[in-house]
Each structure stands twice: as C-alpha cells, then as structure tokens.
Amino acid sequence: MATNVLPRPVQRLIDEFARLPGIGPKSAARLTFYLLRAADDQAFDLSDALRELKERTRFCSVCFNITEEDPCLVCEDLGRDRTLLCVVEEPLDVVAIERSRAYHGLYHVLHGAISPVEGVGPEDLRIAELVERVQKGNFKEIILATNPTLEGESTALYLQRRLAGLNIRLTRLARGLPVGGDLEYTDEITLGRALEGRQEFKE
Amino acid sequence: MHIRHLSLTNFRNYGRLELDLPLGPILLHGDNAQGKTNLLEAIYYLATTRSPHADQDAQLINWIAAQSEEPIVVCRLVADVAAAAEKRQIEMRLIQEVNLSGRNGGRTFRREALVNRRKVRLMDLLGKLQVVQFLPEDMQLVTGPPGNRRRYMDITLCQIDPIYCRQLSQYNKILEQRNALLRRLAEGRGKRDVLPIFTEKLIKLGSEIFRRRAMFLANLARETHRIHYEELTEGKETVRLGYLPRLQENGGRRADELIALEQLGEWLQSHVDDADAVQARFEQALAAALPTDMVRCTTSVGPHRDDWRFWINGRNLASYGSRGQQRSAILALKLAEIHWMTKISNETPVLLLDEVVAELDEHRRALLLTYIKELHQALLTATDPGMFTKDFLRQATTMAVENGRVIPDKI
Ligand SMILES: Nc1ncnc2c1ncn2[C@@H]1O[C@H](COP(=O)(O)OP(=O)(O)OP(=O)(O)O)[C@@H](O)[C@H]1O
Ligand SMILES: [Mg+2]
Ligand SMILES: [Zn+2]
Numbered sequence: 319m320a321t322n323v324l325p326r327p328v329q330r331l332i333d334e335f336a337r338l339p340g341i342g343p344k345s346a347a348r349l350t351f352y353l354l355r356a357a358d359d360q361a362f363d364l365s366d367a368l369r370e371l372k373e374r375t376r377f378c379s380v381c382f383n384i385t386e387e388d389p390c391l392v393c394e395d396l397g398r399d400r401t402l403l404c405v406v407e408e409p410l411d412v413v414a415i416e417r418s419r420a421y422h423g424l425y426h427v428l429h430g431a432i433s434p435v436e437g438v439g440p441e442d443l444r445i446a447e448l449v450e451r452v453q454k455g456n457f458k459e460i461i462l463a464t465n466p467t468l469e470g471e472s473t474a475l476y477l478q479r480r481l482a483g484l485n486i487r488l489t490r491l492a493r494g495l496p497v498g499g500d501l502e503y504t505d506e507i508t509l510g511r512a513l514e515g516r517q518e519f520k521e
Numbered sequence: 522m523h524i525r526h527l528s529l530t531n532f533r534n535y536g537r538l539e540l541d542l543p544l545g546p547i548l549l550h551g552d553n554a555q556g557k558t559n560l561l562e563a564i565y566y567l568a569t570t571r572s573p574h575a576d577q578d579a580q581l582i583n584w585i586a587a588q589s590e591e592p593i594v595v596c597r598l599v600a601d602v603a604a605a606a607e608k609r610q611i612e613m614r615l616i617q618e619v620n621l622s623g624r625n626g627g628r629t630f631r632r633e634a635l636v637n638r639r640k641v642r643l644m645d646l647l648g649k650l651q652v653v654q655f656l657p658e659d660m661q662l663v664t665g666p667p668g669n670r671r672r673y674m675d676i677t678l679c680q681i682d683p684i685y686c687r688q689l690s691q692y693n694k695i696l697e698q699r700n701a702l703l704r705r706l707a708e709g710r711g712k713r714d715v716l717p718i719f720t721e722k723l724i725k726l727g728s729e730i731f732r733r734r735a736m737f738l739a740n741l742a743r744e745t746h747r748i749h750y751e752e753l754t755e756g757k758e759t760v761r762l763g764y765l766p767r768l769q770e771n772g773g774r775r776a777d778e779l780i781a782l783e784q785l786g787e788w789l790q791s792h793v794d795d796a797d798a799v800q801a802r803f804e805q806a807l808a809a810a811l812p813t814d815m816v817r818c819t820t821s822v823g824p825h826r827d828d829w830r831f832w833i834n835g836r837n838l839a840s841y842g843s844r845g846q847q848r849s850a851i852l853a854l855k856l857a858e859i860h861w862m863t864k865i866s867n868e869t870p871v872l873l874l875d876e877v878v879a880e881l882d883e884h885r886r887a888l889l890l891t892y893i894k895e896l897h898q899a900l901l902t903a904t905d906p907g908m909f910t911k912d913f914l915r916q917a918t919t920m921a922v923e924n925g926r927v928i929p930d931k932i
Binding site: 432433434435437439440441468469471472475476479505507 | 695704721
C-alpha cells in the first residue's frame with residue numbers, strides 16, 4: 319500500500335473542498351495547493367469569511383431571507399410598500415428582482431419548491447409561516463414568483479389554494495418574450511405563454 | 522424532404538464518413554457486418570434522438586475511440602437536410618469525458634443537439650428530419666409488449682407534433698412526481714393536500730395525450746385499412762387498428778377488459794374535439810383507481826399504460842393471424858405512416874428500409890417499390906442486390922458498404 323505523503327492539514331482541506339457541490343477531487347487539490355502557495359493574508363481572509371458566514375448570518379424571522387440583522391433590512395425599510403408581497407424560491411431570486419429596480423414591496427423566501435421526487439413537501443418549505451404572515455398582515459397583492467419549472471408551477475398552484483379565500487389579489491409573473499428576442503425564433507411554448515399573459519396596451 | 526449530405530465521426534464502425542446522398546432510392550449493398558444497418562441507424566438517430574438497436578446511447582460511440590486514452594471523445598452525426606421551404610443542418614453529439622477523479626467509473630456521457638449550428642434542446646431536433654423506418658423487428662409491433670406500440674406512437678407523433686412531444690415529456694415528469702408523492706403518503710410522510718395539484722396537472726396533460734393519440738390512430742387506421750384492403754389483399758381481408766386507452770383500471774377477465782378498453786377507444790375517437798369531456802373521464806378514472814393506487818404507490822390509469830391492437834377480419838391479429846397476414850398488416854401500417862406524415866407536414870419523409878425487402882414476396886415487394894418512387898428519398902439495404910428488378914436498379918443509386926466505408930458504384 320502506498321503511504322499518504324501529504325501532511326494531514328493539506329489532505330483535510332482537500333477533503334473539505336471535495337465535499338462541496340460541483341467540486342471534484344481534482345479541483346479540490348488544485349484549490350488547496352493554490353492556497354498553500356498564496357500569501358498568508360489570502361488564506362486567513364478566506365477562513366474569516368467562512369467563519370463570518372456562519373456566525374454573522376441567519377434567516378430573517380419575518381421573510382426568511384438570509385440576513386445579518388433580524389429582521390432584515392428589507393423588512394425594516396419603512397419606505398417599502400408593505401401591502402405588496404413577493405414569494406420566491408431562493409434568496410438569489412430576491413437579488414435578481416432587486417436588481418431589476420422594478421419592485422418596491424416585501425419578500426418571502428420559501429427555500430425551495432415542492433418536489434416529492436426529491437423528498438420536498440410543503441412542510442419542508444416556509445409555507446406555514448407564509449400563510450400566517452399573510453393572515454396577520456395587510457397585504458393587498460401577493461406575487462407568486464416561483465420559477466416557471468414544473469416544480470415551481472406546482473408550488474404556485476399549491477400556494478394559490480392555501481391563500482385563496484383571504485380576499486387578497488394573487489398574481490403570477492408574466493412569462494414573456496426575452497428582451498431583444500425575435501418572434502420568429504421563439505419556441506411555440508414561450509410564445510403561447512406570452513400570448514396568454516398579454517396585457518392591455520397603454521401609453 | 523431529403524438528406525443531401527451525411528457526415529459521421531466515431532459513430533459505430535464509421536471512424537469518419539463524408540457522404541453525398543442523391544435524390545431517389547439509394548441501395549446500400551455489401552456483406553454482413555460492414556455497416557449498412559449502422560448507416561440507417563445514424564439517420565434514424567438524427568431524426569428521433571433514439572436508437573432502435575442500442576440499449577444505451579454510449580454504445581453508439583466507435584469503440585476504438587471510446588476506449589482510447591483521450592480525455593474527451595466526441596461522436597458526431599451531421600445531416601444537411603433539404604425540406605420543401607428551407608435547407609437546414611442538424612447535428613447530434615455524443616460526448617464521453619474521462620474524469621480522473623474516478624466517479625461513475627471514471628466516464629461521463631452527455632448528448633448535445635444543434636440546428637443550423639446553434640445548440641437546442643434535444644426535443645427541438647424532432648421534426649427537423651422526418652423519417653419512416655421499416656425493420657424486420659417491426660413485426661414485434663403486432664406480437665410484442667404494449668411498450669413497443671406506445672413507443673411507436675410516440676416517436677411517430679413527436680416527429681410531426683412538437684406540442685405533443687412537449688406535453689408527453691411534462692406528463693412523464695408529473696407522473697413521476699405523483700408516484701413519488703403516493704409513496705411518501707404511504708410511508709406516512711408528506712401532505713395529502715398536495716396530491717390534487719399533481720393530479721390536476723396529470724389530468725390536463727394526460728387528456729391532451731389521449732386526444733392526440735386517438736386522432737393519430739384514427740387517421741392511421743383509415744389509411745392502413747385502405748392500403749391493406751385495396752392494394753394488398755384485393756378486397757379479401759380487412760385490417761383494423763383499435764385504440765386501447767388506459768382510461769379504466771386493469772382488472773377482470775382479459776377478454777372483457779379488452780372489449781371495455783376498445784369501447785373507451787371508440788368513445789375517445791368520437792370525442793377528440795371535446796377536451797372537457799376527456800378530462801372529466803380521465804379524472805373519474807383516476808378517482809376510481811385512487812384507493813388501489815394509494816396502496817400500490819403508483820398511478821394505474823393514464824396514457825402511460827395505453828395500448829393499441831390490430832384486428833384481422835374481426836379477430837386479434839396477434840393471436841389468430843398467420844405470419845403472412847401479420848407481415849401484410851405491418852407493411853400496410855408503414856405505408857399508411859408515409860401517407861399520414863406527408864399529408865400532415867406537406868413533406869415526404871425519408872424512408873429507411875433495412876433488409877425488409879428480402880422478406881417480402883414479389884407482390885408486396887412491388888407495392889413497396891411503387892410507394893418508394895413517390896418519395897424524394899429512400900435508403901434500402903441488401904446483402905444481395907440481385908433480388909431487385911433490373912428496372913428498379915436502373916432508377917436507384919447503388920453504393921457498396923465495406924468495413925465502415927461507402928463507395929458509390931460506377932454506372
Ligand atoms: N460502437 C461500435 N464501434 C465500432 N464498431 C461497431 C460498433 N457497434 C457495432 N460495430 C460493428 O459494426 C458492424 C455491424 O455493422 P452493421 O450492423 O451495420 O452490419 P450490416 O452491414 O448491416 O450487416 P448485416 O448484413 O449482417 O445486417 C459489426 O462488425 C460490429 O462489430
Ligand atoms: Mg444489417
Ligand atoms: Zn426579512
């Protein structure tokens with residue numbers, strides 16, 4: 319049997335990297351040796367960042383986005399429209415919507431979508447919390463902004479059932495044509511949905 | 522439509538092939554194990570993204586290339602297709618990558634599809650090249666298991682109807698989710714109020730599939746009957762295709778069940794334009810099956826359990842037909858398929874005939890050859906070109922296939 323000539327700390331970091339999604343043993347080794355040769359600062363900065371990630375962040379107890387303070391900055395921001403709620407699957411979806419600058423309401427992060435195949439049911443998502451929040455709040459409209467995948471669609475449908483009867487307007491993001499897209503080259507499904515979701519033409 | 526040029530790299534025993542293909546019938550001849558079937562398989566694969574012969578697509582990669590030490594091996598199939606209104610190039614790539622970390626036996630396999638050099642979903646390749654294939658194994662459509670007949674319907678319909686193809690793939694995903702949910706519920710996990718969500722989607726998509734299949738089979742049945750009656754048996758025999766939609770639970774005596782399913786098939790065919798009625802019926806069937814489905818953790822009704830059947834003079838062809846009768850029925854079906862595709866898409870499909878000509882008697886062979894003349898292109902294989910008439914050989918382009926090379930005969 320060959321002896322492992324790598325010092326234990328090196329092997330340990332390789333193993334830790336290899337546990338991350340999308341990183342195989344080869345990349346894990348490459349990253350480790352890169353850090354081994356890099357200036358001390360860089361390695362210590364990384365280790366600080368990792369520690370901070372776990373010690374200084376948590377889920378907002380109102381919207382379940384990741385945050386440093388609880389409640390989060392968005393939930394605390396009094397300049398936002400508190401009658402408008404946007405439900406998304408993941409924290410990164412909030413980032414994407416914020417980037418659009420087109421939305422000024424509040425958020426609710428589910429942390430996934432219903433998918434029995436992957437063992438994810440409503441009880442694994444922040445759905446009970448959503449229902450309670452909506453019942454107590456003063457929302458006029460809830461945008462169900464889950465992804466246009468089968469799982470996202472099913473989740474939206476499920477939420478619609480759970481929230482029906484509360485007399486609040488429920489909406490879904492319009493699924494339209496990509497900007498700069500050409501009608502001729504749009505597949506028939508996208509085009510069909512864009513037609514279904516067509517809107518009044520106003521000036 | 523027709524293929525103007527075919528290019529293969531590392532496909533089966535073709536290390537490298539650049540082949541111009543003319544219009545009209547093309548006869549590929551050569552000894553056994555030279556690559557005739559492989560060439561037709563390549564064309565069929567480009568048209569349908571499926572192989573009729575391989576259990577795993579990785580088997581299509583040339584094995585010398587696949588076993589080389591190269592970190593990445595690409596098997597490439599490209600066809601320049603001329604359709605009525607436009608020319609297009611379609612391409613499939615089968616990519617094997619060695620990943621040194623040793624997971625999955627150290628090799629990963631993936632597929633890519635391109636139309637006019639732009640990457641598309643595999644699904645979007647369907648219909649870009651339309652083919653009708655006729656193999657000796659197609660006799661299995663009469664006598665084989667229901668899965669064969671469903672696959673035949675799906676592959677044929679998907680080539681013509683992209684919406685069907687999309688719905689079928691969504692249906693299968695929803696079905697998988699619903700079955701997983703039934704399993705979770707049986708284990709006492711999961712929530713019952715999620716079930717209606719998946720059931721409703723299943724009903725929507727499933728009833729579309731029922732309707733499209735019913736329409737398809739009705740059209741195919743009419744033409745199959747005509748060809749069989751008028752052109753194959755001189756008015757002596759009648760063949761009928763009966764749709765057996767799984768709109769009712771499996772159960773009772775097999776013979777009674779067949780009658781019930783056949784009636785449901787007729788009901789569907791008279792309601793193809795009534796989406797609401799079909800949905801209501803499927804909903805009923807799912808509700809009736811729910812108690813047993815909850816126990817078995819599976820969905821026992823729906824198009825994923827469909828079947829259809831040939832009848833000859835009022836009897837089940839699979840149990841009562843002679844080999845010759847079965848062969849005539851399949852020939853009529855294939856000719857009807859050509860007719861149907863041409864009518865719906867305004868394009869004639871490329872016909873792929875592997876060996877079957879050798880198995881037909883003179884009358885059937887002559888009929889097949891008259892149909893071939895109507896097409897823009899047909900590829901046939903034979904070990905012995907001698908079985909074709911001089912007249913046919915004059916019209917056909919003949920090419921010799923030798924150990925992964927194709928050499929057009931000199932005229
Ligand atoms: N992945 C592969 N890589 C290389 N060669 C292969 C591969 N798969 C099959 N072959 C070879 O291809 C040959 C078979 O070719 P094919 O089936 O096209 O023959 P054919 O000309 O149709 O013969 P027949 O007249 O017997 O039907 C066999 O010699 C087989 O070993
Ligand atoms: Mg062969
Ligand atoms: Zn918050």
